[in-house]
Amino acid sequence: MAVSKKDEFTQEEIWLADVAKALSHPARIRILKMLNEMNSCMVGSLVDKLPLAQATVSQHLKELKRVGLIDGETDGPKICYCVNAKGLANAKSALDKLFNKISCC
Amino acid sequence: MAVSKKDEFTQEEIWLADVAKALSHPARIRILKMLNEMNSCMVGSLVDKLPLAQATVSQHLKELKRVGLIDGETDGPKICYCVNAKGLANAKSALDKLFNKISCC
């Protein structure tokens, strides 16, 4: 993208954009839904249910974790992922704030 | 990205991811905030207040329009952009739905 201009924006704007970026792939939307619905959240069972390779799913999980929407917790050789309630709540309230005032010219 | 796997997901998932993608840049977050706060929404005045070239702002506006978050209305040689209340409401409710159920393993 040539030179990034992200420094020109506020931390809040950069953070919210970053959260949105984490949500900007259907696989990651699906993963969030699955983590909300499933009891088990082993990576393997996510991989089984997604049309993606294990390496790719791992990459998507990393992205969701990076912005604090999910957490991973070691359970022996397995890793159990779950949604991060606080992260989701923060994202929800920031998005609500953005969408709240509605005007039109 | 090698070969896209987007076809493997539902329309709802693809659409929501697409809306999130439109929100995934701080300039577009800023633009939405500006359109919410300003009376005037001429492209020129957005360009004046953003640290980006006119062509780049136009590109960002196109992306927001593409997913129905804003509308542009011709006013002579100028174009007046405004938030699309219905588009914002749809996005808000889909995101709320995604963020609603919160469980943890």
Next chain:
DNA sequence: TAAATTTATCGTATATTTACGATTAACGAT
């Protein structure tokens, strides 16, 4: 009609994302 104004689009360079196979790392079981 010509000039000025405003915004979209084109072309393009660079950066980032997506996807996957291969490998590595971490752990439990034998």
Next chain:
DNA sequence: ATCGTTAATCGTAAATATACGATAAATTTA
């Protein structure tokens, strides 16, 4: 210690996104 299982990371190819100057298109004004 070795093997099997699970998941992260590495390397890499292809696709997309970002940014901007230049140009084109549309409209108003002179």
